[in-house]
Each structure stands twice: as structure tokens, then as C-alpha cells.
Amino acid sequence: MSTNHWPDTSRVEHGDFTLDLAEAAARNITYKGTQLIDLLYTAIRPWDWSTLVADSHTEDVKINGADCIVTISDTFVGALEAQTIITLTTDNTFSVDYQLKGLAEYSVNRWGICLCLHSGDWMGSTVNSSGNTYKLLQDISPQRVIDGVTQGLFPAANEMHFVAPDQRFIKATSTGKVLEAEDQRNWTDNTYKIYSGSLSEPRPFVTSAGSIWKQSIKFEVGAPSGAATDPAKIVVREIEALPSIGLQFNTEPLLSPDDLEKAMVLLDIDHLRVNEESLTAQKIATTSSSGLILEAALLSSKGGAALQAEVTKLSQRVPAGSRILIQREGREIVEATDLPKNESLSSFIPGSDAYLVDLHRNKYEFGSSVSYSMVPTVHSADTETIFKTLYTQRESIEFAQKYLAPQVFISPITFSTRGNPETGHSRDERINFANLDAASRIRTIEGAAWTLGSIFALASAGAFSGSWHELFGQSGVIYSQNGATKFSPTFHALSALGAHHSHQITIATSLDNSWVAFENRETKRILVASLRPWSLEITAKVLAGYKSIQSLRGDECDRASQIMDWWSYAETTPISADFPLTLAPFEIALIRG
Numbered sequence: 001m002s003t004n005h006w007p008d009t010s011r012v013e014h015g016d017f018t019l020d021l022a023e024a025a026a027r028n029i030t031y032k033g034t035q036l037i038d039l040l041y042t043a044i045r046p047w048d049w050s051t052l053v054a055d056s057h058t059e060d061v062k063i064n065g066a067d068c069i070v071t072i073s074d075t076f077v078g079a080l081e082a083q084t085i086i087t088l089t090t091d092n093t094f095s096v097d098y099q100l101k102g103l104a105e106y107s108v109n110r111w112g113i114c115l116c117l118h119s120g121d122w123m124g125s126t127v128n129s130s131g132n133t134y135k136l137l138q139d140i141s142p143q144r145v146i147d148g149v150t151q152g153l154f155p156a157a158n159e160m161h162f163v164a165p166d167q168r169f170i171k172a173t174s175t176g177k178v179l180e181a182e183d184q185r186n187w188t189d190n191t192y193k194i195y196s197g198s199l200s201e202p203r204p205f206v207t208s209a210g211s212i213w214k215q216s217i218k219f220e221v222g223a224p225s226g227a228a229t230d231p232a233k234i235v236v237r238e239i240e241a242l243p244s245i246g247l248q249f250n251t252e253p254l255l256s257p258d259d260l261e262k263a264m265v266l267l268d269i270d271h272l273r274v275n276e277e278s279l280t281a282q283k284i285a286t287t288s289s290s291g292l293i294l295e296a297a298l299l300s301s302k303g304g305a306a307l308q309a310e311v312t313k314l315s316q317r318v319p320a321g322s323r324i325l326i327q328r329e330g331r332e333i334v335e336a337t338d339l340p341k342n343e344s345l346s347s348f349i350p351g352s353d354a355y356l357v358d359l360h361r362n363k364y365e366f367g368s369s370v371s372y373s374m375v376p377t378v379h380s381a382d383t384e385t386i387f388k389t390l391y392t393q394r395e396s397i398e399f400a401q402k403y404l405a406p407q408v409f410i411s412p413i414t415f416s417t418r419g420n421p422e423t424g425h426s427r428d429e430r431i432n433f434a435n436l437d438a439a440s441r442i443r444t445i446e447g448a449a450w451t452l453g454s455i456f457a458l459a460s461a462g463a464f465s466g467s468w469h470e471l472f473g474q475s476g477v478i479y480s481q482n483g484a485t486k487f488s489p490t491f492h493a494l495s496a497l498g499a500h501h502s503h504q505i506t507i508a509t510s511l512d513n514s515w516v517a518f519e520n521r522e523t524k525r526i527l528v529a530s531l532r533p534w535s536l537e538i539t540a541k542v543l544a545g546y547k548s549i550q551s552l553r554g555d556e557c558d559r560a561s562q563i564m565d566w567w568s569y570a571e572t573t574p575i576s577a578d579f580p581l582t583l584a585p586f587e588i589a590l591i592r593g
Helices: 257-267 281-289 304-317 383-388 390-403 436-443 445-461 489-497 554-560
Strands: 010-014 017-021 026-031 034-045 056-064 067-076 080-088 093-102 106-108 110-118 126-129 132-135 144-146 149-151 159-163 169-175 179-183 191-196 205-207 212-222 234-241 244-248 271-275 293-300 323-328 347-350 369-374 407-413 465-472 476-481 484-487 503-510 515-520 525-530 536-538 548-552 581-583 588-592
Touching (some): 010 067, 017 080, 159 179, 234 445, 271 465, 281 293, 293 304, 304 323, 383 390, 390 407, 390 445, 407 445, 436 445, 445 465, 445 588, 489 554, 525 581, 548 554, 581 588
Parallel strands (some): 244 271, 244 465, 293 323, 407 465
Antiparallel strands (some): 056 067, 110 191, 126 132, 126 159, 179 191, 234 503, 476 484, 515 525, 548 588
């Protein structure tokens, strides 16, 4: 258990329990110092399967005899009033009581208590339910579909007993709603989710004025046996090169041609992704003149011969050596057999514009390569949970390499979902971000640190290619503010990485994934990014043979946004291998030999 907690939470400690209380969820529920539950929350899903955000929210923590009572009250859309009571005891039990009161008629697809278990802790667990035994598998589990209806990992039940390989356990007994489970790694979350109600139940559920729905879950828990691993232990790996690193180029440039040329030199990326509907002769020319590969993304409403004709036509528009991602609207799948004969010098990449979950619901044939997207905010939007998704990006890619295709292209990787992902991806809407607050993280130091963490995840999995945020626009790495062109922390982070010319790379992190590092052994440079909102200390051994350090910290981002080449401007400080490397929250440090 970390002694620190994220700044949007308040820590509650009682007996052998701790939890971090935040507006959207109770996070990091631990018992005897061992984390058991990543997220515990109540969720209301309306007709489009989005998550309702509370209009008002209050929290109250009181001691009542031997118990600690946490009371959470919320109202939603003027039609629902919810109260959640978490009761922590001084033994190994706690409970959650949930009441949802209707203030008016309102339709929902799901409501109830949810808990999320970190896949790294619970992978391989046995699950006893309704007299049967199941497993939480190491491989990412597909969604089960029976008679056209999506089901949980195993049949819904009122009681589930989870026992992990290290003998930590959770026994959950629900009254008022059955429990069902899904593998959220399908959407790049880091958890198995246990939610309330079965997907096979008739819906919607409709409230009325004065209606009251109730659910309670009682938990019995146990800590693991054996010694805990050291979270600060460093894990090091040598790789030949980074994946092909790219950005999206779907909006118009905010720079003059000369400044655009300078920016592309500084970014030192490998390719630009352009949606087919945004592809222009000027963008093709910019990509070619910058010496970059063009990744053209086709999202079609067609199939059969009409789809093949679209692919052939696009292949005739793009330069030789381009890649063409071929996908279909509505989260439909394109297989290798759907593609025309490739008579061009470009590559055809089948797959999905959406998520891994869509690629293995059934048995598909993708040939030698496949593409899909990643978004850290499909289910949660708080900063801590977004950073935890980095753990799963590597798992997702390794699963895809094992079961789908050896070459994996992740494109795009964005902070926000695009268009309306709950009801289906469409060509005309995919350029629009569904969650502008999530998309705006591109302007923050934590957004830059997360992006380097994502590149690390793809590199450690051996992904072939990754395409991240938009190059220009309000949610781009280069954006306009009050009439001035600004450069985001992510722009400076990518500039420091120098991906295109990075060879003979050593990548490193800690067991708790609190930081990542890229060492270029040819140029004798290390780029380090903190992935935590508190100060970190890394052993002095990493500095042996290095002489100086430059940094980008949160309090420098406003100044850095006004400078294209931050690393020519940032102060250079001598360092010594006699002292540990100390990083400020989300700091990005460039260390030179």
C-alpha cells in the first residue's frame, strides 16, 4: 500500500482498512496493507450506456461505536437521488448499502454497486459462485454472447468468492441485485469488473416519483500469505528500437510552412495518421516533405466489392510506402479476406476503429497485421485510474500478437473517446472528442507523462506502431490560445524522446510503474518521466556516467508553451551519481552524458 494518495482523494483509515475517497468512487481499498479493490462505486447507465455524472455530491465520514460510516449522497438529472453507505468494521468485513430514489420517471439500462479488481493482483484467481468454480484468466477474456445477448464471464449470482494465487480473498454477498463480471482489459482498463445486475435482464429499468430501489453487498476479505514484493525494484530491458511513433494530422496547421518544418524536425516522429475524409493534397505533401510515412485511415460504411473499390481508390491517392488502415463504421470488423488484392506499394492493415473487445468476440482472420484504438477514459476519467490503464496497454498488445496478428498497430491513442463510441463509430463524427475535459489533458504535464508512459507500454510489448494525439487543434499537441500558438508539454516530451533517431534503447521502470525511462545508448541520453503526483526518488545508480539534467515541471508548463524548442532553453544543472535522482510530480527529465 502506498503511503501517498492522489490529490483528488481523502484517505480514510479504520481498523485494518484504508480507502481513498473521491467523488466518483472509493479507490484503493486495502486490508492489512494489501490492496484488494481498485475501485468501488455505484453506477447509473442511461439509454446510451454512458455514465451519469452527479449534479450534486456530498460525503460524510463518522465513527459510530466500533464502525466507520462513510455516507455519500448524489442527485442526477433532476430525476434520481442516491445514497451510498460504506461501513468499515474492526474485523475483516465491510458492507455497502445503496438506495436509488426516483424523483420523476427516468429510464436506465443498469444501476447498482460495482467493484473493480486489479488484474495484476487477481489474475489466475478461482471464483466460487452458485456451487461452481470458475477462473479469472491470464489471457484477456472475450465477451460471451448467448442467443445474441451479451453475458458476463460466468453466470450471474448473488454470491461470489474470489481467491487469488497468493491467497488474498474477497467474498461478496449481494442482496437486491445479482452480480456479474467482465474483463475490462478489453477496453484497456486494468481490472476485472464485478457489476450489479445481469446483461441478460430485460431493460430499461424505469423509475417513478417516490420509487425506491435498494441493494446491499457484504464483504469478507483476507490478506495474502508470503512476503510482499518491493515496489521500488527497477526492471530494465534492452530493445533494438522504439515502435513507429506518430501523431494525427486531421485539422489544419497552426504554423507557417517554415515553422511547421522546424516543429517536425523537433518532434522527430516516424509517421502522421490522417483520416481518409480529412486527407488533402497539402497534408500528403507535408508528410512527404517531412520524410514521414503516411498512415491513411479509412472508415467505411460499405462491405464486399464496394469496400474493396474504396480501398483501391485510396491506395491510388497516397504515396508509395504508405499504410492504409481499413475499418468499418459501427465498430464492425474488417478481416484480411475483406481486402482487395494489393497491387500498390502501400500496406493494407485490417482491424477496427474501436477497441480490442471487438476483435475477439468471434474468430477472425487478420493475416499478418491488425489495428485498433486505445482510450484510457472509456469507463473512468480520474487521473489515477487513467494512469493505471498504462499497465494494461502492454497486456492488450501481447494478447493481440498472440491471438490476432503478429504486427500490431495501435491507432489512434487519445485521452477521450471519439464521436459517440457507445452507439457506434461513424466516419463523420470520429474527428470530434466526446469528452472535452479528458481531451484537454493534452495541455497538462500529467498528459505528457502519460503519453511517455503509453509509448513505454507499446515499446515493452513490441508493438509495431502507435499513433497518438492530434498534431494541431484545441486538443492538439500544438494549439491556439488567445490568438497565440502554444506548444503543449506533450510536444516537448516527444521532442526530448527523438523517436525516429532512437536506436539501441534501454527501457526501465519500477515494479509499481511509478516512472518510466528511455536510455539512448548511442547518444548517451536518458529521458525519465514521473507517473505520480508526488515526489519520487530513484537510486543514484541510474546516473552513473551522466553529467547534467534538464527538466519540464508542472510550474514551467505555461512558460514552455510559448517556446517551440524548450530543451534549448531549459536550465541545465550538473548532477552526481553520488545522489539519488529526485523527480517532482509528473516531472519529465532529460539527462545527458
